[in-house]
Amino acid sequence: MSDIETSTVSEEGFTSTSEVGDFSLTIDALGEDGPDPNSVLVADYASCFLPAFRVGAKQRGHEDLGKVQIDAEADLDDDDDLAAIRFDIHVEADLDDETLADVVERAEGICHVHAALREELHADIRARADAF
Template identity: 75%
Template sequence: MADIETTTVSEDGYACTSQVGDFDLQIDATDETGPNPNAALVATYASCYLPAFRVGGSQRGEDDLGKVQIDASADLDDDDDLEAIAFDVHVEADLDDETAADVAERAEGICHVHSALREGLHADISVYPNAF
């Protein structure tokens, strides 16, 4: 038995509904009824990286990062394939540059989506401490 099982259905057009456990996830290649697959992947990547960043902070003795927000952006090539991803990580805590870089690097090793993507598509990450 697989560790993860999903079912994706499209009744008509380019919109799909995926059943993921007890949740429905709407993805639409035309951006009409949900995000397109590339946007969903970027959001999923950020949603995996953010808790990994918190774990990385905890490993570094920074247990109270406060509010953390990732502003993610991505570039597409001429075929609309993801070419580059960038994360601007805004952290409420006042981290020095060395700690911020170490936490970001630790998070890369923890984030499962980061590990699953081809190396050339790993996010270019900038951390902004004391952001809120």
């Protein structure tokens, strides 16, 4: 028995619909009918990293971070493959730089997408406290 099962279908063209549990996700290689696969991967990475960041903060005694926002950007190489990913993490709570660095390091160890990516694609992360 598998831990994760999905089904992806394309009736024509470059648009596909993936069924993930009770959810549907439309992805378009051309970015016309939905986000392209690379954009989905970057968003998925940020969506995994954000709760990992909160868990890492909680493990370090910071229960309430308030609002946390990750602005992610990525670079593509000449073959349209992901070449680099960067996260700017904005945290409402007022944490010092050492604490932020510690929480980022812990989140890197928690985030499953971070672990799944080849090391050269791990996000270059900058975190800012007291951001809102």
